[in-house]
Amino acid sequence: MSTHHTTVGEFTVWDYVVFVIMLLVSAFIGVYHAIKARGQQSNSQFLLGDRQLRALPVAMSLTASFMSAVTVIGTPAEVYQFGAMFLIFCISYAVVTIVSAEFFLPVFYRLNITSTYEVLYTGIVIYAPALALNQVTGLDLWGVLVATGLVCTFYCTLGGLKAVVWTDVFQMGIMIAGFLAVIIRGVVIQGSFERIWNISYHGGRLNFWDFDPNPLRRHSFWTIVVGGSFMWTAIYGINQSQVQRYIACKNQFEAKL
Numbered sequence: 389m390s391t392h393h394t395t396v397g398e399f400t401v402w403d404y405v406v407f408v409i410m411l412l413v414s415a416f417i418g419v420y421h422a423i424k425a426r427g428q429q430s431n432s433q434f435l436l437g438d439r440q441l442r443a444l445p446v447a448m449s450l451t452a453s454f455m456s457a458v459t460v461i462g463t464p465a466e467v468y469q470f471g472a473m474f475l476i477f478c479i480s481y482a483v484v485t486i487v488s489a490e491f492f493l494p495v496f497y498r499l500n501i502t503s504t505y506e507v508l509y510t511g512i513v514i515y516a517p518a519l520a521l522n523q524v525t526g527l528d529l530w531g532v533l534v535a536t537g538l539v540c541t542f543y544c545t546l547g548g549l550k551a552v553v554w555t556d557v558f559q560m561g562i563m564i565a566g567f568l569a570v571i572i573r574g575v576v577i578q579g580s581f582e583r584i585w586n587i588s589y590h591g592g593r594l595n596f597w598d599f600d601p602n603p604l605r606r607h608s609f610w611t612i613v614v615g616g617s618f619m620w621t622a623i624y625g626i627n628q629s630q631v632q633r634y635i636a637c638k639n640q641f642e643a644k645l
Contacts, residue, residue: 398527410562414555418543441553441636443645449556453629455563457516472588472597473607477618481615484525484624487617489644492625497640515538515579549636 399407467475518532525532543551578584588594598608605611625632637643 391574391580404525410559411535413558414524414543415539417548417555417558418545418551420549425548439636441550441633441642443637443642445553445557446633446637446642448555448560448643450630450633452556452560452563454623455560456581457512457520458513460563461516461520467593470606473595473612475600475621476596476607476609476612477616479613480620483613483617484620487621488624490632492621493634493643494640496626496631497635497643500635512628553633553636 445486464476499610514533514536518529518536521527521532522529543555574584575581578587598605599610600608601610602608635645
């Protein structure tokens with residue numbers, strides 16, 4: 389009986405370089421917007437970017453906010469263990485996008501509020517990458533937590549929402565580059581994307597369509613589309629991270645877009 393040991397990769401010098409550069413660029417964006425505003429920012433300018441933001445950077449910022457380490461680390465593990473049924477959430481996203489844009493957004497946009505804030509989620513999304521970094525670098529968990537929190541607080545406090553949005557745009561680019569690197573590396577190791585697809589199919593993970601009406605199932609078409617629509621409406625429709633960016637757009641059309 390053989391025992392298989394899983395080797396956990398550790399950070400190399402270049403990994404540390406990328407990590408430090410990412411923190412420095414994020415901090416620099418905050419400093420840049422603080423200098424650009426020269427301390428003359430009103431509450432509206434600081435919290436809402438003077439309501440002059442465009443759809444694309446705001447969309448990327450929203451994606452970065454909810455494409456957290458919880459998603460990046462958790463979704464592949466979920467699909468690997470329980471199958472691709474999870475991807476049916478795309479249908480509920482489509483429903484929720486329309487509901488949020490047509491019903492919730494116009495109300496918040498006209499109210500001109502600045503905060504519906506919740507703190508718990510922010511703590512979770514900072515803890516998840518800190519835990520991952522702790523595993524691959526050996527750095528103290530609380531040290532990583534404090535450092536990450538300080539950098540985020542630094543650029544948010546100095547630059548306001550504009551700094552948050554453009555830092556998210558930068559970080560989204562890093563995430564996409566990481567996803568592509570993993571996909572390309574996987575294809576290189578396995579020889580082709582077709583081979584990866586076949587392995588997934590024969591491993592029973594391409595279980596996209598399950599119409600079992602049992603509400604106790606972990607994932608089925610109905611639990612994901614119906615349950616997921618209600619869940620994501622609460623997030624996309626009224627969550628502070630979303631609402632504050634919606635109403636920072638230069639007009640309601642840009643916000644809906």
